[in-house]
Amino acid sequence: MTIKRMENVGVVVEDLEAAVAFFVELGMELEGETTVDGQWAARISGFDEIRLDVAMVRTPDGHSRLELMRFHTPAAVGAAPNAPANTLGIRRILFSVDDIDEVLGRLRAHGAELVGGLEQIENSYRFCYVRGPEGIIVALAQELG
Known part of the structure; x- marks a missing residue:
């Protein structure tokens, strides 16, 4: 069996409003916003508890999405915000x-x-x-x- 499609790429941010504004200015469309919490979300993520705000933005053709996330619980773990393009991980x-x-x-x-x-x-x-x-x-x- 093969995959059907890629649904989205998750991006953790501190300033959700600024990230949404940036990607909307780029030409993406805000699909929706919500708060996620509860035991099911914590179990999926491997945390004891979880609470985060999520904004989903999509490309105008509707085929690609970014899930922009701001964590409240647990707090987001910092990374080098100006990491160069050759840093391991999604760059x-x-x-x-x-x-x-x-x-x-x-x-x-x-x-x-x-x-x-x-x-x-x-x-x-x-x-x-x-x-x-x-x-x-x-x-x-x-x-x-």
């Missing part, structure tokens, strides 16, 4: 965009900064990494031609 999320310059302009208003440079890869793509809220690296790719 970046890639989005295809229509106009990379326009998207960068909008995201800068939410504190996004280029990690390196905006590069053109031959005649096929313009590509960059930006660091968003909580140090999340978001890759942007604009197909050319």
